[in-house]
Amino acid sequence: MTAVDERAAGNRAALLERLAELEEQLRLANAGGGDKALARHRERGKLTVRERIELLLDRDSPFLELSPYAAWGTDFPVGAGTVTGIGVVEGVEVVVSANDPTVRGGTSNPYTLRRSARAHDVARVNRLPFISLVESGGADLPTQSEIFIPGGRGFRDLTRLSAAGIPTIALVFGNSTAGGAYVPGMSDHVVMIEDRSKVFLAGPPLVKMATGEDADEESLGGASMHARVSGSADHLAVDEVDAIRLGRRIVRNLNWRKQGPGPSRPADPPLHDPEELLDLAPADLRQPLDPRDVLARVVDGSRFDEHKPLYGTSLVTGWASIHGYPVGVLANARGVLFRQDAEKAAQFIQLANQTDTPLLFLQNTTGYMVGTEYEQDGIIKAGSQMINAVSNSTVPHLTVNIGASYGAGNYGMCGRAYEPRFLFTWPNAKSAVMGPAQLAGVLDIVGRASARARGRDYDEEAAAAMRAAVEQQIEAESLALFLSGRLYDDGIIDPRDTRTVLGLALSAVHNAPVRGLHDGWGVFRL
Template sequence: MSNREAMLAKLAELSGELAKATEGGGPKYVERHRRRGKLLARERIELLIDPDSPFLELSPLAAWGSDFPVGASVVTGIGVIEGVECLITANDPTVRGGASNPWTLKKTLRAADIALQNRLPYVNLVESGGADLPTQKEIFIPGGRIFRDLTRLSAAGIPTIALVFGNSTAGGAYVPGMSDHVVMVKERAKVFLGGPPLVKMATGEESDDESLGGAEMHARVSGLADYLAADEHDALRIGRSIVRSLNWRKLGAEPRAVREPVLPADDLLDIVPEDLRRPFDPREVILRITDGSQFEEFKPLYGGSLVTGWAAIHGFPVGILANARGVLFSEESQKATQFIQLANQTRTPLLFLQNTTGYMVGKDYEQRGIIKHGAMMINAVSNSTVPHLTVVMGASYGAGNYGMCGRAYDPRFLFSWPSAKSAVMGPAQLAGVLSIVGRAAAEARGQVYDEEADAAMRAMVEAQIEAESLPFFLSGRLYDDGVIDPRDTRTVLGVCLSAVNSAPLPAPSGFGVFRP
């Protein structure tokens, strides 16, 4: 199978999984929602954002491989409202009434982190029955962060807006309660800490939904609602008006003139081999995502397993680090350290294109200082203060994941291609290590090693690690912000770089450049 055929097969599988998220709770519940005269979550987003503007959906595969529906009953992403890039979340009420499960919580918290880090106004489209009660032990205590994050966003001068279309009950009532601007839909929005049955049990008081927490009551009596919308379309209109009145402006760098790549994005389907043990030249990727297909390579004759250099994407300058032959040696580690420091000197965001099997092992490499040189690179990544973006194109194994700015190193955004794989090491290597350890233990006890059991163990471990290293599994656990078509890489990075520059650049580090 050619590289293109293999990638197209993976993309077809990706389309099938993404369709599960867009299907919501399925035809039955979608139809019931429509019969109530309500818009679907993605329809609300489409009407909220500017016409013909892009919406970068984040974590669409959240909860993949779990007991919960793909997408985790909430849609999150970056969209442009009245010319302002905003972080938007929308509950999907066709999935268990929009109830929040553990993956909903993780996805929502990730969205709030992105809004705070990148200074994006945060718009909540609310319609949720609250927590998924059978999993409350995993939601209740960490879920308090949702409300803490709303207050921290506001304290940082980042506007928070809640458009309430239906239920927002129990703890969910604090979403509008802690937002700067609140819109409620007449006769539809219901916001209360305890519904009529709970009030009856707790106090003996008789009440109904409208008097207890209806939109009109909150607009006229409690004051929780700042605006009373006639219907959903009116609520979205008011939401757009609120964003327009913010007089929002970006505090980061302005993009330069944009030049489209000379080389076609469609070629990206041909570059990554199905067998990730075969290396590929990342320059072929770089020249298809950068402005004018231009790339000024840094230190091209030194540390050839890592390509570094300068380019622009949608007018934004970037420094790029891309793995060429997978393994990181001492030279590559020192080269990366110097390059990261240079980028910090010029306040240039960094883009990491991952295809790494990790740092080199072996007696000679240990004696030559691979540990201290790898640690130097990881130190530079950890303490770099410019924005980082990461794309996992192929392998992402071992400490190479760390040195190339994996999830634990807080890149502003991290996306994967369908060809990506990530684990502590390759499946065969991990199974082989376990086999060697087991064999040594048997010999130490004077026992005969069971070769048949060893073969079965190796097969089981390899299958398990292979399954757990695949992009859908990793994306389902929010170890990235989404699996993307390689041909969309430039567009996705352009949206992210624009969003990053809503915030001012952080203060530079206190050291000059250390040469290797």
């Protein structure tokens, strides 16, 4: 076996191990509140959250789940007690946000808010109808200090979606109490279920405490009352399946049309097997990864027309298509970004805006080059120009971290702060201000300089312990699962699924108009 074969085998083994870990975390999320909670839910004759979503979506259509690892590594359950994603209902791409009532009664914790807010953002910027599958006890009261004030954003988002002409639909499967009552209250279309849906600002106990009134749940907030008396329900369903049928009928009558162009290129599969991406994804991020090899297993027909291949060779730029949608690609080739790479990127981003072409960023960078020679060469100026171009580009951006994403390279390659429409991560990927060893080394240098300035001896033993602790901390906090748990991406994906995931994302972004920045700049050489 050659060294290349050994490296490929090592990469594959490491990736499969990480994918198995991710699969276990998804299993935990899919299990909801556990066997007992699920059994109680079943005894009440209710469908699970994922069964509701499956019935809502068109048969055999895909569901691109967003933020599935939300809250990993925190005190809250993986998934944050909710499910969000993009699916197809009556041929229309929609965002679905669904409470899981088996997890603490469907109550919202701080990560539930983050996951729901991300779903609202996806609906807004991509112009996707928004469907809420509601069964929630409101806020998780022990964490109310982290929920109450920011939680109001969810209701604001619903009204802003409606104001932007993006339909909002609420299917209420059970309790929707306290603040949760405003989800159906602020949705365009509302379906409630006879003898099941309960929507009120305050339940009978709180009403008794606040006013002294003895009220029963049905009179206070039952589905029949809201359909016949308050008018808060537009449709009264007989059961859960009927509610989903009514929800699908509502979508069918939206007369919804995409405003972006459809696929315009042949969507033939790559010539190279996507299975081989497991061999290419580096387990050790110091290994080289030619992004052309990745693109050959992702883009249509493995066709990639490279732009400026002889200049700025640490960054690969060029044109391709994915499932028929044209894209401009920026992909790191050798990790570090030099002045020439930054200049090349800025020009290429302008070209993509001139032709209204979405951009795909494949991150694998240690950041911009440092050192006297490079500072004098203008790396700050060139890097700033690249970041400026990324910031002001108005075509849709899609980002995939396929390796490293360190330092300001994360910014220039359209990290989360630069609002890509979607950002996905491979299981081997890492992201931080810098590598663990480098960061610990910087702190060590600073500590030594500080000791000298104060005329004190440097404690080598304590310094070694500090370096080890810092390296361990930064390593843990740079891993894909840690970052995904804090919603710094939209999900960790199997490298073999990259083409499919990007195809679904590109189809979603074309619900909105796709238009580059034409009036702010012309194409010029920086």
